[in-house]
Structure formats: C-alpha cells, structure tokens
Amino acid sequence: MLNHFQERWEVYQFIASYKHLYPIKKMCKVLKVSRSSYYRWFSCGPSNRALENSLFTDLIRSIFDSSQKTYGSPKIATELNRQGYHISKGRVAKLMRLNGLRSKIIRKYRITTNSIHRYPIYRNYLNRNFTPEDLNEA
Missing domain, CATH: 1.10.10 (Arc Repressor Mutant, subunit A)
Incomplete structure (x- = not known):
C-alpha cells in the first residue's frame, strides 16, 4: 500500500511522462492536482x-x-x-x-461468571430436552 506522498509523487511523474501527449493543464485538472504544485515539484523536487x-x-x-x-x-x-x-x-x-x-x-480477559456463590442451585427439570412431546410436559 502506498502512502499519500508516494501517490502524489507518482501522479507528478505520470504528468511529466505524458506531457508531450496531453496538455499539463488538462491532466492536472483530471488528476485533481494544482498546476502550481506540479510545477514546483518539477522544478524543485520533493x-x-x-x-x-x-x-x-x-x-x-x-x-x-x-x-x-x-x-x-x-x-x-x-x-x-x-x-x-x-x-x-x-x-x-x-x-x-x-x-x-x-x-x-486487545481487551483484557475478564471473568464474568461467578461460580463460587452461596445462592441455592435449582434442580434441572428440562435436562436439555428442549422439544417435549406435549404442552406443559416439562
């Protein structure tokens, strides 16, 4: 992936290499670069x-x-x-x-379940049978 400055550099090089085929003013407008920045690059470099x-x-x-x-x-x-x-x-x-x-x-791992408590543990009536035969069977 190119950084912003390398992209700008490549645009200016493109304009410089095709200036004999197309007008610089038109290429700068199409490539959304100001002519003054192109000419500054052309005369001074980066x-x-x-x-x-x-x-x-x-x-x-x-x-x-x-x-x-x-x-x-x-x-x-x-x-x-x-x-x-x-x-x-x-x-x-x-x-x-x-x-x-x-x-x-990266978020720190946090334990959200407290298995060590003094609350009563209720009996498991369903016993993982989630499809009973009749209504109100469980």
Whole structure:
C-alpha cells in the first residue's frame, strides 16, 4: 500500500511522462492536482518535509508490523524517540491515518461468571430436552 506522498509523487511523474501527449493543464485538472504544485515539484523536487514523511512512514510501518499491529501512535512515537528520531505523537497519528494503519485493540480477559456463590442451585427439570412431546410436559 502506498502512502499519500508516494501517490502524489507518482501522479507528478505520470504528468511529466505524458506531457508531450496531453496538455499539463488538462491532466492536472483530471488528476485533481494544482498546476502550481506540479510545477514546483518539477522544478524543485520533493520537499524536505515530504522526504522526512516518507522516511518516518517506513519506520512507523516496520515498528507497527513488528508489534503484530497492536501499537498505536503513542507507543510508536515513544519507540521512535527512543531510537533517536524526534517526532511527535500527533505527526505519527497523522502518518498512520494517511497510510491506513490502525492498531488492534486487545481487551483484557475478564471473568464474568461467578461460580463460587452461596445462592441455592435449582434442580434441572428440562435436562436439555428442549422439544417435549406435549404442552406443559416439562
């Protein structure tokens, strides 16, 4: 699955490779990209922020996969900060959302039945016979 920045990069590359066949204005309109952002990409290349985001996305994905997809943005941000990368929990959450990474919520097992009690235990009249022959037989 591609992240948001790689998708944008591929759109710009598509426009650049087909500009001899179709007008740039038309392709930008069809692909829902502003012409100014295409020309900025064409002249400057990707921004430092976009390069950082693609690096962080790869790191986030590796940590997320190594945790069996249970880590959310706070734990991933803590792990990245522990590794020496300075990134906030909000930025990690945004990159995870853009790339469709959602953590599995594992709930703690709770016992809901109390078998040790002092209440009277009634006799089992049905004895698992749920299909009696006549009415009021059980």
